[in-house]
Amino acid sequence: MQVDVHVVNSLIDGEAGGNPAGVVIDADALTANQKLEVARRVRLSETAFVSKSDVATIKLEFFTPTRQIAHCGHATIAAFSLLRQLGKVSDGALTKETIDGCRNVLVDGKAVLMEQRSPTYRSIEAGSDLAQRVARSIGLQPTLIFATATPTVVNTGNRFLLIALPDSQSVADVRPDHRAIEAVSDELDLIGYYLFSTATMLPGRHAGTRMFAPRFGIDEESATGTAAGPLACFLYEHMGIENKEIIIEQGQLMQPKSPSVINVLLDIDGGKISRLMVGGEAVVARTMSIEI
Incomplete structure (x- = not known):
């Protein structure tokens, strides 16, 4: 099976730098073991996998080269920035489903912000x-x-x-x-x-x-x-x-x-923090294909 992975530089400073994340769209057919293998082969700190959701705009799962994690900030920014560029989401208030529940996401032009809980x-x-x-x-x-x-x-x-x-x-x-x-x-x-x-x-x-x-x-x-x-x-x-x-x-x-x-x-x-939104901008760097 061939899996296309978009590499997106997330949370860039101006037009440069940032943290590269892998993003796989239409990942519904992939098993957890296949996702882990893709992340291992991509060799970035995190790879995000986008699937359909019945309760949110999209379902997002995050894998490092060694295990699945509940959330990843820069990979969330990368995924929604890519989806916006591809015309799969529009500006405004959106949501992501994760293994730890649903979170709010705001897409505002080039910027993507994600919700975190009170500390x-x-x-x-x-x-x-x-x-x-x-x-x-x-x-x-x-x-x-x-x-x-x-x-x-x-x-x-x-x-x-x-x-x-x-x-x-x-x-x-x-x-x-x-x-x-x-x-x-x-x-x-x-x-x-x-x-x-x-x-x-x-x-x-x-x-x-x-x-x-x-x-x-x-x-x-x-x-x-x-x-x-x-x-x-x-x-x-x-x-x-x-x-x-x-x-x-x-x-x-x-x-x-x-x-x-x-x-x-x-x-x-x-006087206390009740919620926070975290994010920034991202830019697509390249696309790679992996055989699993």
Whole structure:
């Protein structure tokens, strides 16, 4: 069987960079094992599979090269951007069905925004064995990972461990121990680590980041919408950033660079975040065919 895969650069910064995702449309006939094999062969961090849905605009399933995951931000943006370009969806309020329920999606010209849930937080206790292991997994002293803010697991649909560092050079200099990160991620049921500082390459943005998810076969990723949402919530509710629109840079500090920008819109109700929409723009890069 031949499967056509569109490679879409998602969450681009201007017309460049972004995080490539595979997108397979009309995937109804593929089994879960076939989808996993396609994702393994595509060798991108995530591949999205589009099928018909009885309860939403489309059904979306996401596979890394090693397993299925419930949600993927940049692959959602990639899929809806491609479908809009092909004339299969139009601008406006849409929905996606996932293995974890339905979520709202907004297509507004070139931009696609996806809904995430209100956040939950779990702080890492200073001086704990876990804090020691987290620090060792990124080659830093425990005092440094607590110097700016307390490391915190934030969940808006997927769990990420957010670690604030004092400046962009500190983020850039991190040399991750992927095996150790994977062990902590297994223990805490994380997608991965999201390291950040509030220093950015361009003014008017709120954080510069790096993301490591070896548990899902991703050493480092250049744009992560499902992590940007939790970070925006953390910046607003725990670090005193009062903007309801948060702009996050990713991919600037990795090697090689692939600059990305992620926009997060926060809905505030009674002083708390009730909902958020996360996204940006994407561009189709190429199409490949895979025999399975």
